[in-house]
Each structure stands twice: as C-alpha cells, then as structure tokens.
Amino acid sequence: MGDKMKALHYDGPFKVSIKEIERPKLKHPDDVIIKVTTTCICGSDLHMYEGRTAAEPGLVFGHENMGIVEEIGPGVTLLKKGDRIVLPFNVADGRCRNCEEGKTAFCTGVNPGFAGGAYGYVAMGPYQGGQAQYMRIPFADFNALKLPPGTENEADFALLADIFPTGWHGLVLSGFKPGESVAVFGAGPVGLMAAYSAVIRGASRVFVVDQVKERLDQAQKIGATPINFKESDPVEQIIKANDGMVDRAVDAVGYQAVDKGGSKEQPNIVLDQLIMVTRPTGGLGIPGLYVPSDPGAPDAQSGKGQILMSFGKLFEKGLSLGTGQCNVKAYNRYLRDLIISGRAKPSFVVSHECGLDEAPEAYDKFDRRVEGYTKVLVHPNGPL
Structure with missing residues (x-):
C-alpha cells in the first residue's frame, strides 16, 4: 500500500492544501488502521481554518470519520479486517473514571492536561484527523462502532461521528x-x-x-x-x-x-x-x-x-x-439503529459531497456560506 498518502494539510488562516504525508502505522497493540471512506467538514473545523484557535500549520483536520479496517493490532479482539466502522470524534481510552461513567468526551487518559481528546483538532491530543486516505484509531475495540457491510446509508452513518x-x-x-x-x-x-x-x-x-x-x-x-x-x-x-x-x-x-x-x-x-x-x-x-x-x-x-x-x-x-462536548458513545449505537430501521434519516443536512482534491475549495465555499454549502462529506479514496 506504500508509505505515503494524501491528506488535507492546514497551512495557516484560510489556507489548506492537499499534501503527501506519511501513512499512519500501528503504534500500540490496541490500534487499527482504517481506509477512510467518508469524513466530514464541520463548522468546528472552520474555527481553526479561520485562525480563531491556536492551531499550527501541519495539522490534519477531520474529527468525523468512518471507514474500512485495513490493519489490526495484536491486542484488538472485537474487530477484523474489512469491518465497516464509524468513530466518535471523542478519542477515549475506556479505562479512566470518566469513561467508566460513560463520559467519554472527558476522558482523562488520552490527552493529559486537557479534559478529552479528538481526532485532528487543536489541543485535543496527537491524533491525526481523517481528512486523509488512512488514519490510526487508538483503543479501537472501545471506540469503533460497527456498521452493516456495504455502502448503504453512508451519509447517514457518517453523521454518527458528531x-x-x-x-x-x-x-x-x-x-x-x-x-x-x-x-x-x-x-x-x-x-x-x-x-x-x-x-x-x-x-x-x-x-x-x-x-x-x-x-x-x-x-x-x-x-x-x-x-x-x-x-x-x-x-x-x-x-x-x-x-x-x-x-x-x-x-x-x-x-x-x-x-x-x-x-x-x-x-x-x-x-x-x-x-x-x-x-x-x-x-x-x-x-x-x-x-x-x-x-x-x-x-x-x-x-x-x-x-x-x-x-x-x-x-x-x-x-x-x-x-459540554457530546459523549458520542452514549448515543451512537441507538442512533445507528434508528437509521437502520428507517426511523431517522439525518443526511438531509448534507449539501455537498466531494473528493479529497476538492476539499480546499469546499472549505472556502463553506466558510463563505456560498452556493448552499452547509455540510460537506469528503471521500478521500474516491467515490463509493
């Protein structure tokens, strides 16, 4: 699969670009690597894009992610290669007091000195975002939510991340x-x-x-x-x-x-x-x-x-x-089942879908609120 991949790279206020960076590797027995099928551009990403945070150039955005499991660490027991999963934007270890009480947005083990961790967000830990072709998922058995195989309800399931x-x-x-x-x-x-x-x-x-x-x-x-x-x-x-x-x-x-x-x-x-x-x-x-x-x-x-x-x-x-931020794991399993049963169709908010190469233009239009840009789904590895 090679050692490089394409990712959306924060260059500074109002500037993002597509660059080749190192493909993520397993770092811990509990990790998995996923091939990202869908990631979202969130209004929260715009805070960083606009320079309204302490985000530094080089950050890969993307905290709303889903994809297919490609590699599995030896400590992972509940997932297998080929599983389709969606990830809460909260990175949580499942072991701290807050996680044990279901307050996964405030995990104290994944980002010392800050109440909670997230993918691709300033001050939220060393976790690369998913606006890239691949990403590493820590504590994968705890964080991943399995989805039915295939591509059905992709846009709906992507919104379970956040x-x-x-x-x-x-x-x-x-x-x-x-x-x-x-x-x-x-x-x-x-x-x-x-x-x-x-x-x-x-x-x-x-x-x-x-x-x-x-x-x-x-x-x-x-x-x-x-x-x-x-x-x-x-x-x-x-x-x-x-x-x-x-x-x-x-x-x-x-x-x-x-x-x-x-x-x-x-x-x-x-x-x-x-x-x-x-x-x-x-x-x-x-x-x-x-x-x-x-x-x-x-x-x-x-x-x-x-x-x-x-x-x-x-x-x-x-x-x-x-x-406070949402404890996604408290809700996502039940909301997934509402989608599967046909009782919920949250994708009505999605205005645009694009590939990774078009993402910089999508950021610009979303930030300026033009051409009806309200919620953008990005498919880093091409159309499904």
Missing part, C-alpha cells in the same frame, strides 16, 4: 421530556440535528432561530417553526407564536454568535436569549462550542473565554443548565 449525537445531546442537556416545547438557536447542522431530535422524541413545538433562508427552510421541512432573528427580536417572536415561553432551549451557535444585524460578533447574545425565552424552572442545553481562548474575539474579556451573561435572571428563574 453532529447527530451532538444535536441529540443538546436536547438531553436541556432536560427535555416528550410533549415539551423547544427553541433551538442556530440552524447549522448541529442545530438542525437538535431540532430533528426534538421532533423524533415528541416535542409539542420546535422553533429554530437563524438568519440564513436555506437553513430555515430546512428547519420548516422537518416540522419546526423557522424564526429569522434579523426580522425582529427572536425571543419576542417565539413567545408570541408559542403563547408563552418554551420549556427547553438549545444553543447550537457558540462563541461566534452575531448581533441582531447579523454581521458583528456578540458572544453572549444567544446565551442571554436562551435565558429570556425559557420558562421558570425550564432547562438550557448548550452544545454550541465555547473556548477558553479566542485570538479573534471582539473584546479582551471574551478573548479569555469570559463571557458576560444574565446570571441574575438565570438564578431568578431557577433554570437548569447543561453544557
């Missing part, structure tokens, strides 16, 4: 129960997955807030009520349409939220809107990404991850709040 479980997780963080009303802020892929999860799980009303028409149209297609925040205050729109505050609210935007004009960043705006739109004793789920350091923040305080929010109102209303 956005489908993360959207579901946002709903869980909020404390949602069937029959309740939900407001989701952000109609990107994770926000749409949160709304879709609410629909699947029996929400009475689902509102989705954004400013991009194509995204709001997608929300309406799955049975949610679209709310364009550029038209007027989204909190007022939702309270009027719902005849009162909602039971649960989900932040699927994160630290790059923008003001009512839609262009100037205001990191605290969505957090405050969640607090204002949710009924007393309701719950907030915050899977949207917030970082401890942001080189491009609009003010010094936000640059240190210190975001001003209406904590007094949060306290007054007795709201519960859940946040």
Whole structure:
C-alpha cells in the first residue's frame, strides 16, 4: 500500500492544501488502521481554518470519520479486517473514571492536561484527523462502532461521528421530556440535528432561530417553526407564536454568535436569549462550542473565554443548565439503529459531497456560506 498518502494539510488562516504525508502505522497493540471512506467538514473545523484557535500549520483536520479496517493490532479482539466502522470524534481510552461513567468526551487518559481528546483538532491530543486516505484509531475495540457491510446509508452513518449525537445531546442537556416545547438557536447542522431530535422524541413545538433562508427552510421541512432573528427580536417572536415561553432551549451557535444585524460578533447574545425565552424552572442545553481562548474575539474579556451573561435572571428563574462536548458513545449505537430501521434519516443536512482534491475549495465555499454549502462529506479514496 506504500508509505505515503494524501491528506488535507492546514497551512495557516484560510489556507489548506492537499499534501503527501506519511501513512499512519500501528503504534500500540490496541490500534487499527482504517481506509477512510467518508469524513466530514464541520463548522468546528472552520474555527481553526479561520485562525480563531491556536492551531499550527501541519495539522490534519477531520474529527468525523468512518471507514474500512485495513490493519489490526495484536491486542484488538472485537474487530477484523474489512469491518465497516464509524468513530466518535471523542478519542477515549475506556479505562479512566470518566469513561467508566460513560463520559467519554472527558476522558482523562488520552490527552493529559486537557479534559478529552479528538481526532485532528487543536489541543485535543496527537491524533491525526481523517481528512486523509488512512488514519490510526487508538483503543479501537472501545471506540469503533460497527456498521452493516456495504455502502448503504453512508451519509447517514457518517453523521454518527458528531453532529447527530451532538444535536441529540443538546436536547438531553436541556432536560427535555416528550410533549415539551423547544427553541433551538442556530440552524447549522448541529442545530438542525437538535431540532430533528426534538421532533423524533415528541416535542409539542420546535422553533429554530437563524438568519440564513436555506437553513430555515430546512428547519420548516422537518416540522419546526423557522424564526429569522434579523426580522425582529427572536425571543419576542417565539413567545408570541408559542403563547408563552418554551420549556427547553438549545444553543447550537457558540462563541461566534452575531448581533441582531447579523454581521458583528456578540458572544453572549444567544446565551442571554436562551435565558429570556425559557420558562421558570425550564432547562438550557448548550452544545454550541465555547473556548477558553479566542485570538479573534471582539473584546479582551471574551478573548479569555469570559463571557458576560444574565446570571441574575438565570438564578431568578431557577433554570437548569447543561453544557459540554457530546459523549458520542452514549448515543451512537441507538442512533445507528434508528437509521437502520428507517426511523431517522439525518443526511438531509448534507449539501455537498466531494473528493479529497476538492476539499480546499469546499472549505472556502463553506466558510463563505456560498452556493448552499452547509455540510460537506469528503471521500478521500474516491467515490463509493
């Protein structure tokens, strides 16, 4: 198979290229090497692409990955060559206290000094991403989720690595129960997955807030009520349409939220809107990404991850709040089976598919939000 492979290489802010790099090798008995069939470009990748993190040139992106097992370490017992698998974006060892409690996003064994590890992401450990032809999977028996052989449901299964479980997780963080009303802020892929999860799980009303028409149209297609925040205050729109505050609210935007004009960043705006739109004793789920350091923040305080929010109102209303990255393994097996049974089809969010050579252009278009780019699947070894 050779010692080299093609991979997407981070060259610096707004610059990625395809380069030949060393093909990964087994490093530990518990490793496997996979031939990547599908990887995704995530909104979280754009934070690094835009230079909004401490990512350094040379990083290979890609934390949403699936593929075929090519090589197996001698310690691997549950997988065999040829197995089709999808990987949680969380790299976890399955042995630490958090992993034993199912909190695999906060594994303390794979990335010392940081709560959790991931493929191809700054500060998340030495794990090459999957926007490459091959990748190494550590602790493979624990991390891999087996899929039916073949290519059926490839786009749906690829979303089990991150956005489908993360959207579901946002709903869980909020404390949602069937029959309740939900407001989701952000109609990107994770926000749409949160709304879709609410629909699947029996929400009475689902509102989705954004400013991009194509995204709001997608929300309406799955049975949610679209709310364009550029038209007027989204909190007022939702309270009027719902005849009162909602039971649960989900932040699927994160630290790059923008003001009512839609262009100037205001990191605290969505957090405050969640607090204002949710009924007393309701719950907030915050899977949207917030970082401890942001080189491009609009003010010094936000640059240190210190975001001003209406904590007094949060306290007054007795709201519960859940946040943090998704423990993908807590959900992916069940969401896989929803896909296999035909009960879930999350690939409706996929806008484009391409080969590895086209990935740099896809990054540019996705970042500029042009030509309908919302969720991109990349096939590093060619079409399936």
